[in-house]
Amino acid sequence: MFNGYVATIDKGTGRPLRTCLVTLRTSRDIFTQLELSKVDPLACLKVLNASVSKSPAELAPVRPVLEFNMVDPRFIEETDVLSGLDPRPNLMDLTPSEFESLITNLFQKMGLETRLTQASRDGGVDCVAYDPRPIFGGKVVIQAKRYKHTVGVSAVRDLFGTVQNEGASKGILVTTSGYGKASFEFADGKPLELLSGSNLMYLLKEHAGVEARIVMPEDWKDPQPDVQD
Incomplete structure (x- = not known):
């Protein structure tokens, strides 16, 4: 910089x-x-x-690029999951930590500076990303959910609370499934972005050249029950 x-x-x-x-x-x-x-x-x-x-x-000024504090005790070393994927990977075959690393790798490919957080002490944050663009940039908190069923509005509310607690400019929720009407209504007008499974597969193909699949195992159970609205 x-x-x-x-x-x-x-x-x-x-x-x-x-x-x-x-x-x-x-x-x-x-x-x-x-x-x-x-x-x-x-x-x-x-x-x-x-x-x-x-x-x-x-002396007409320009706005300086943003400088971020890249030191946080929650940050851990991320794994390059993208480069080791099969040609047509099923995202549901990844472990929870691999899926979180994949999301971190993806946003890095999209031009953000990313940091993976510890799984058990993340305070509702799987990944912290920094968009260095003046005016439009800032700190972004990202949550990743490998779900079969619709992600409930409670998860979107939790993300908004995390955005406020972290002092972030934006929050992104990424899932392998989708969202209901209540989730989109709650996110409307807030600095939140909801990425469904189809959005995720598109971004992987567009930015990483990976043609991913989302095929649910018959015995799949979501990690935790969620209120589906």
């Missing part, structure tokens, strides 16, 4: 002024591939998708 500031004096007030004129976020791999001694500065900023002031001479 890089935020370029200029320190000057505000001519209107005479007070010190610190203005951000350029901001960008990139990975270490991309940055180390640059030959900085040979690049054109403006062309390089464009390649890195930087936000640059439209009028630097007038």
Whole structure:
């Protein structure tokens, strides 16, 4: 991450002024591939998708990219489940921890910075993701449920409470099944997104090239009873 500031004096007030004129976020791999001694500065900023002031001479500011605290005692090392999947994997064959890692891997493929949380001490959070985009970005809490039956509205209410407790900008609930009318009505107008099994399979194909299946075993029982609305 890089935020370029200029320190000057505000001519209107005479007070010190610190203005951000350029901001960008990139990975270490991309940055180390640059030959900085040979690049054109403006062309390089464009390649890195930087936000640059439209009028630097007038100190027109840009909003700095978000910087997140990536240290949390709940975070654990995630497993790369995506790369080890069969060509046509059945998501119901994964263990609970593998499914949570899969969701974490997927959102990472979608451009978010993700962290997997401990299974028994997560406080209702399976994955924490960070969207670094200015204005639209922020902290995202994600819950994953391998369910056969419709996910009840109580799970959606719990997610909303977690979003508030975590100070997150958004909450995402991902399931292998679906949601009822009450869940969508509760989520309406709130920073919540409900992803069904069909949504999940589409995202896996679109962002990871995985054509997943959801085939329920005959003896499948949902991990916990849920109120289905």
